[in-house]
Amino acid sequence: MIGRVKKLFNTVFLIEIGKGLALTLRTMLKPAVTRQYPREKRKPFAGSRGLHAMRRDDSGQKERCIGCGLCEAVCPADAITVITAEGPDHEKIVSSYELNLLRCVFCGFCIDACPVSAIQMTPEFELACTSRKDAFYTKERLVKIGDKYMGGKG
């Protein structure tokens, strides 16, 4: 009986609607959670998986990649192509290392697979490009990104 009276009271005086209105008004007085993205950027979290980078070897002259092809093998999206050749001193050189960002899923398996930690991930996430060509990251471009994030050292 009390419950029914209470329910009638709530219905007649629109109590529930009043509660809802109070909630929206309270939210309005709180600060917005929006980040004004292009103008204010969030600091990336540690370990965030962004664009790849290639480290230099100990001499600092060339890339650290030894051309083992493990990253190519582990890549679930077939985004990496490694082509190796024989160098002037009969050593193995990486003639082409190509990362196709149109296929990459940023899983980070290539980083785990690399035996010499040659390929790394940077927090760079603004990867929009205006041509298809720009989405292919060659060895040279990857080394340049590595220089930017790791200061050109091995």
Place this chain on the structure above:
Amino acid sequence: MTVMDQVANIAYSLIIPVAVLFGFIMLNAAYLSYMERKVLAHMQARMGPMMTGWHGILQPIADGVKLFFKEDIIPAKADKWLFSLAPVLLLIMSIAAFVAIPFGPPTDFYGILSNKVPLWLTNLNVGILYVLALASVGTYGVIMAGWASNNKYSLLGGFRSAAQMISYEIPMAFAIITVVLLAGSLNLAEIVNAQSEKWFIIVLPVGPVAFLLYLISGVAETNRAPFDLPEAETELVAGFFTEYTGMRFAMFFMAEYANMVVISLLVSILFLGGWMPVQILPNTWLGGMPPVSWINGLFRLMPPVLWLLGKVYFLLFFFIWLRATLPRLRYDQLMAFSWKFLLPLSLATLLTTAVMKQMGLL
């Protein structure tokens, strides 16, 4: 009277008031969209437009320019005449309603003008009837838009809108008749003057009920949330104006916002004392005593027009507030609510008012 005098007279009594009123409507139609986006955003912990000007203050202008330069598409199988007529009709009907609405008592703007001028274009004896009639004609615009688009979704949207608008016009009309009974006049200025002692919203027992009835019907009449089924952005595309683009589309929006202003003005005039200042206690009851009378006197210093506009903007804020809060009704709930609940309640209110008036209780 020379020709120059006549020209000055026409400018003074017709052109300037019309220009001011038209400017007011257009500014409102543009900036209400900004207000709506901002208030709605903040109620959802967002920010709304921020990029155009200070806190996005120029957004309506950017939107206007964008819509103006958009391609004007008329569907191949559409009825071209009706298709172009519908938005114009709807907009004209909502703008025409402003003509009969008084914004304040005659004033000389604190001595700037030599004689007092009225703050309305026409003071119709049947003002409220005129506004109600225009609202009904606006429904034709909705049906026309739905029919002329030659799109079954537009047509269904148009039917739904029309059915809703007609259903909610009835309780709305009865709530208005209640006020007319209380005031003893159909003239809007006289309805306001009848509330100088006591606003109709606090005339117990019928005032608050009639106020709520009118407010609910008003929200439904302007097709706004929680009664925004014709539009239902999350479910339908846009209801009856699905096929419209560019300026024609903008006209529907302007008409909607102009209608919101009309409804807010009417709620203020009919129930919230129009341009009468707030009295924290009525003059007849404790209101004459010092601390209360000082505050009442202070309130009376503010120009009446600002009181009216303050109430109007509070109501407009309230409409947006409702939209941010309440979920949309189902269509059968919408119809049942009008015919099975609002209509009997409005009839009962009207009857009670009439009986009490006859017995001299009000």
